[in-house]
Amino acid sequence: MISLHRSCFLNNAGISGSSSPFSYKLKKLPPASVKVTALGPNRDRNSSVLIENNNNPLKEIKEDGTSSVADVDPNPTVTGEDRDLYYDAAATDDQLVTPWSLSVASGYSLLRDPHHNKGLAFNEKERDSYYLRGLLPPTVISQELQVKKMMCSIRQYQVPLQKYMAMMDLQELNERLFYKLLIDNVEELLPVVYTPTVGEACQKYGSIFRRPQGLFISLKEKGKIHEVLRNWPQRDIQVIVVTDGERILGLGDLGCQGMGIPIGKLSLYTALGGVRPSACLPVTIDVGTNNEQLLNDEFYIGLRRRRATGQEYAELMHEFMSAVKQNYGEKVLIQFEDFANHNAFDLLAKYGTTHLVFNDDIQGTASVVLAGLVAALKVVGGTLADHRFLFLGAGEAGTGIAELIALEISKQTNMPLEEARKKISLVDSKGLIVKSRIDSLQHFKKPWAHDHEPIKKLVDAVNGIKPTVLIGTSGVGRTFTKEVVEAMAALNEKPIIFSLSNPTSQSECTAEEAYTWSQGRAIFASGSPFDPVEYKGRVFVPGQANNAYIFPGLGLGLIMSGAIRVHDDMLLAASEALAAQVTQENFDKGLIYPPFRNIRKISAHIAASVAAKAYELGLATRQPQPKDLVKYAEHCMYNPAYQSYR
Numbered sequence: 001m002i003s004l005h006r007s008c009f010l011n012n013a014g015i016s017g018s019s020s021p022f023s024y025k026l027k028k029l030p031p032a033s034v035k036v037t038a039l040g041p042n043r044d045r046n047s048s049v050l051i052e053n054n055n056n057p058l059k060e061i062k063e064d065g066t067s068s069v070a071d072v073d074p075n076p077t078v079t080g081e082d083r084d085l086y087y088d089a090a091a092t093d094d095q096l097v098t099p100w101s102l103s104v105a106s107g108y109s110l111l112r113d114p115h116h117n118k119g120l121a122f123n124e125k126e127r128d129s130y131y132l133r134g135l136l137p138p139t140v141i142s143q144e145l146q147v148k149k150m151m152c153s154i155r156q157y158q159v160p161l162q163k164y165m166a167m168m169d170l171q172e173l174n175e176r177l178f179y180k181l182l183i184d185n186v187e188e189l190l191p192v193v194y195t196p197t198v199g200e201a202c203q204k205y206g207s208i209f210r211r212p213q214g215l216f217i218s219l220k221e222k223g224k225i226h227e228v229l230r231n232w233p234q235r236d237i238q239v240i241v242v243t244d245g246e247r248i249l250g251l252g253d254l255g256c257q258g259m260g261i262p263i264g265k266l267s268l269y270t271a272l273g274g275v276r277p278s279a280c281l282p283v284t285i286d287v288g289t290n291n292e293q294l295l296n297d298e299f300y301i302g303l304r305r306r307r308a309t310g311q312e313y314a315e316l317m318h319e320f321m322s323a324v325k326q327n328y329g330e331k332v333l334i335q336f337e338d339f340a341n342h343n344a345f346d347l348l349a350k351y352g353t354t355h356l357v358f359n360d361d362i363q364g365t366a367s368v369v370l371a372g373l374v375a376a377l378k379v380v381g382g383t384l385a386d387h388r389f390l391f392l393g394a395g396e397a398g399t400g401i402a403e404l405i406a407l408e409i410s411k412q413t414n415m416p417l418e419e420a421r422k423k424i425s426l427v428d429s430k431g432l433i434v435k436s437r438i439d440s441l442q443h444f445k446k447p448w449a450h451d452h453e454p455i456k457k458l459v460d461a462v463n464g465i466k467p468t469v470l471i472g473t474s475g476v477g478r479t480f481t482k483e484v485v486e487a488m489a490a491l492n493e494k495p496i497i498f499s500l501s502n503p504t505s506q507s508e509c510t511a512e513e514a515y516t517w518s519q520g521r522a523i524f525a526s527g528s529p530f531d532p533v534e535y536k537g538r539v540f541v542p543g544q545a546n547n548a549y550i551f552p553g554l555g556l557g558l559i560m561s562g563a564i565r566v567h568d569d570m571l572l573a574a575s576e577a578l579a580a581q582v583t584q585e586n587f588d589k590g591l592i593y594p595p596f597r598n599i600r601k602i603s604a605h606i607a608a609s610v611a612a613k614a615y616e617l618g619l620a621t622r623q624p625q626p627k628d629l630v631k632y633a634e635h636c637m638y639n640p641a642y643q644s645y646r
């Protein structure tokens, strides 16, 4: 396997650094993308490397190293199947000052290269060609058998965190096997690599830390972020998930240890949305933490200082956002994840008009919840405008969902947005959000300050507002008490109750509580998964209203259309596409979300709807528009099956 690496030299096998005949300085290389095709094992006397451009051979380089790649076409475009082998070799002259090396992985190093390792699945020919003889036991097994074996091994762990660590180890050892496992067993493994276990992993990240994953950008890197991005081994980045760790799930400030979240989210971009792993970049911005426990934890991995705020914070973020655009262009999707409220809204507003940005906690949650509501109405009856909505929690998720519901109502009925908002009330830690509180409210809460007498307690708000839908986004567990759920059940034949806070410990109520306290009448969904509940001889399967339904498909739709901005109409399109995937069979079982096991098909439909909207809005740059967008989305999806190397 061959790839271009920037200065650093990863591999063994008779080639090392600039002394190797296979090491070339690309200093003189004009801006170019180069496809490097592996033609042979590096230690073979006659081996050669073919540098291709747009599938036209440019240069064959023999092992004597006499050739150079200086005459690469200055403006190539690279297409083709295995884009993992593409490397954008240069962008500007100053970036070319660093020497670039061509490296060939084989033998021992190939077994330690997670992108190309197949372990026992290397066949006899590959073992000969890639100097693997003796480095593996004689048996050759299929990827399917490897999956079976790994699943047996993971199931032996009783503790979810051990399963998580086993999965992370696999990701670092054999990437394709990791994704095959995750895709083939998505319902079982999603709670391991994602919520709830990823929450515990972040809390304990320092003590379980083994190998760094993702890119850490701290205040120490201020002024050098452009350079830091170039230390990342991949160049063709399409999605970045970035956090500053200040509000990890409902667990609060976990500082630099929030890195588990971008890693987890991006593994879902690949497994659920089919974005190539090499196109994904997890980033944690470390500006300190206000979490005293972490600051005093000897194993903490982040900066030991309190959080930078104000200008210092804004400057670092701005440098990051600019460097991303400079390095990867304007079509890279930047997903903001788990920022605290104030920064989340500000960053989205500030960069929404200049970058392709998306806040998962504001917009992704909103889109998935709206889809669940649209589906739930098929069971409960009425249109969105016929319902009344009460939220506990008025942060990113609460106000984000509320706004998208209001937008959809306004669209469906031609009602002014202001009017539509009046159907929605929010309760925060100080009680119902009402006009009399307006001066002291944060800006994102102000649109929800309606004329109403002040109410302190949630149960009183339920009885006062008489909602048909109750949504929890407070980040505080067990706040939908028996009294609250019973009040909802007294007001509604089929109360819709969504407990969205993550992880499970922060859920506003459990599935069992929702079904029991409503005597089996609630339409219930939660952010983190709950097992089915048996109540009076009936089995209830709770829905999981999790962002994971939306962001992978949304991201794929943006990427495949070459979108340059995210628009609210794309979120609505994603919601509708998701709701349309709920079948009658699902409804008959009481489900308002389709099962996760069909998620790649669901993501393809979401991607197609989002891409169609991007074209309609004139925000798509990929031309011409593919005729069948669903087929095209499926075609674009990463497939983790092993590739044959010869």
Ligand SMILES: O=C([O-])CC(=O)C(=O)O
Pocket: 195, 248, 249, 250, 338, 360, 361, 501, 502, 527, 546, 547
């Ligand atoms: O990660 C999840 O499961 C959903 C989410 O974005 C959050 O809770 O912050």
Ligand SMILES: [Mg+2]
Pocket: 249, 337, 338, 360, 361
């Ligand atoms: Mg989040």
